Amino acid sequence: MYKTGCKTALLSGMLWLVGCSDPSWQTKDISGLMPPLDFELISEEARSVTEADYAGNVTLLFFGFTHCPHICPTTLANLAAISQELGEEAQNDLRILFVSVDPDRDDPAKLREYTDAFGPEFTGLTGDGEALQALTRRYRVTYGYGEKDDTGNYDVSHSNAVFAFDRDGDAQLLIREDDPKEAVMADLSRLLAH
Amino acid sequence: MGEFDSSLAYLLPWEFSPSWTLACLASAGLYVRGLLHRRRSGLHEGFWRPFAFFLGIVAIYTVSQTHFDYLAQYMFFVHRGQHLVLHHLAPFLIALSAPLAILTAGIPHRVRNLPTVTFAAQMLRPGYRLLQQPVIAPLLFVGLIYFWLIPQVHFDAMLSHRLYQLMNWSMLVDGLLFWWLILDSRWPANGGLSYGVRITLLLAVVPPQMLLGAYLTFSHNVLFDVYAVCGRAWPLAPLTDQRLGGLITWIPATMMSVLAVLIIIGRLLGKRSSMYRYG
Numbered sequence: 001m002y003k004t005g006c007k008t009a010l011l012s013g014m015l016w017l018v019g020c021s022d023p024s025w026q027t028k029d030i031s032g033l034m035p036p037l038d039f040e041l042i043s044e045e046a047r048s049v050t051e052a053d054y055a056g057n058v059t060l061l062f063f064g065f066t067h068c069p070h071i072c073p074t075t076l077a078n079l080a081a082i083s084q085e086l087g088e089e090a091q092n093d094l095r096i097l098f099v100s101v102d103p104d105r106d107d108p109a110k111l112r113e114y115t116d117a118f119g120p121e122f123t124g125l126t127g128d129g130e131a132l133q134a135l136t137r138r139y140r141v142t143y144g145y146g147e148k149d150d151t152g153n154y155d156v157s158h159s160n161a162v163f164a165f166d167r168d169g170d171a172q173l174l175i176r177e178d179d180p181k182e183a184v185m186a187d188l189s190r191l192l193a194h
Numbered sequence: 195m196g197e198f199d200s201s202l203a204y205l206l207p208w209e210f211s212p213s214w215t216l217a218c219l220a221s222a223g224l225y226v227r228g229l230l231h232r233r234r235s236g237l238h239e240g241f242w243r244p245f246a247f248f249l250g251i252v253a254i255y256t257v258s259q260t261h262f263d264y265l266a267q268y269m270f271f272v273h274r275g276q277h278l279v280l281h282h283l284a285p286f287l288i289a290l291s292a293p294l295a296i297l298t299a300g301i302p303h304r305v306r307n308l309p310t311v312t313f314a315a316q317m318l319r320p321g322y323r324l325l326q327q328p329v330i331a332p333l334l335f336v337g338l339i340y341f342w343l344i345p346q347v348h349f350d351a352m353l354s355h356r357l358y359q360l361m362n363w364s365m366l367v368d369g370l371l372f373w374w375l376i377l378d379s380r381w382p383a384n385g386g387l388s389y390g391v392r393i394t395l396l397l398a399v400v401p402p403q404m405l406l407g408a409y410l411t412f413s414h415n416v417l418f419d420v421y422a423v424c425g426r427a428w429p430l431a432p433l434t435d436q437r438l439g440g441l442i443t444w445i446p447a448t449m450m451s452v453l454a455v456l457i458i459i460g461r462l463l464g465k466r467s468s469m470y471r472y473g
Contacts, residue, residue, distance in 0.1 A: 033350065159422075177422070
């Protein structure tokens with residue numbers, strides 16, 4: 001009797017750990033795992049912005065740097081293609097925030113030039129070390145810098161995932177590099193429909 | 195001055211957690227109190243047992259409440275090192291120091307005689323007995339290592355603060371239970387587990403840990419994408435990170451079993467020679 005009770009408790013504990021997400025989302029559901037959007041950064045127009053500036057929109061958050069050779073351009077190009085396919089109405093309601101974690105090399109002007117290449121819904125943001133650390137810590141991600149080579153170039157480690165927030169700023173999805181395009185499309189349409 | 199500040203920052207917690215700090219401080223405090231109390235009664239503990247106990251507590255504090263914890267969240271191999279300390283090394287040292295008598299002596303009388311404390315101890319006893327069954331203890335010991343390394347579970351644990359805490363606490367508590375059972379200073383005749391069973395348990399947990407460690411070390415695929423998703427503490431090739439993590443899961447973890455077997459054999463021989471001497 002006692003042993004069965006323990007087993008049931010253990011089993012339900014494991015189920016609670018593994019299966020707490022809504023199965024109807026096709027990318028990773030992070031509602032409940034992550035806090036709502038909250039930041040204080042510098043925009044590509046060189047003015048101070050917070051999450052309130054993007055309220056009412058579905059917001060995507062991605063961390064990177066403009067010297068990034070592969071992950072950042074690929075991810076942003078994929079998001080641009082998806083946003084295009086979602087249509088003009090959706091595009092107006094979608095804000096894609098590219099947060100540079102390399103403020104030494106990425107100033108607002110440089111960020112603006114970089115994100116303009118992907119589309120009007122893309123906005124570059126950056127900040128000082130403290131502001132960046134507050135935001136990355138909030139979403140349990142980090143970044144770090146490699147050694148400089150002879151030309152002064154260096155690698156930056158950063159999160160390769162896209163965080164998606166609903167119109168209320170609540171964390172909803174984590175989109176991974178290898179998530180199929182159809183899955184991302186379906187989830188973003190659903191998020192935009194609310 | 196700047197350098198001093200930055201090295202001080204390494205000693206500060208990445209995410210301050212009252213549970214770890216309180217647990218470390220409370221057990222160290224109780225232990226010191228117990229030591230002093232026993233000294234007044236003429237009982238001296240020598241150097242090595244208190245040393246092992248404090249080393250264990252300091253190790254737990256270091257991996258949970260300093261910059262080490264930051265690295266453990268953003269590097270797979272450092273995370274494996276953190277669990278090596280929480281599940282193997284620190285509980286091993288604490289159990290080896292056999293601190294129960296000293297900790298008990300450290301509890302203030304008023305607290306010890308509180309009805310709630312006695313009641314809680316009574317309530318916990320059947321659960322403790324169950325977890326310390328010779329079949330359940332090694333299953334739990336190995337099962338927890340495997341469980342938290344299921345990629346989906348590992349992903350959520352690294353992403354959620356609450357699950358992360360649960361993971362680390364479960365490793366520490368299970369480590370304490372297992373090594374306590376193995377290194378119990380009581381002789382089998384006085385209620386401790388028989389030495390043969392202890393050695394069997396120690397050998398039984400080796401192959402599954404070796405298998406898991408080797409699998410991580412030799413895998414050609416990145417099994418835990420959460421470190422790419424969250425970013426690494428510095429740019430390190432994902433497979434290198436995984437291989438280092440695999441080696442830590444494999445070699446030092448299984449060496450702890452070997453070390454414990456040697457200690458048990460030592461006790462067996464010690465018992466025999468004292469039997470000859472007195473018998």
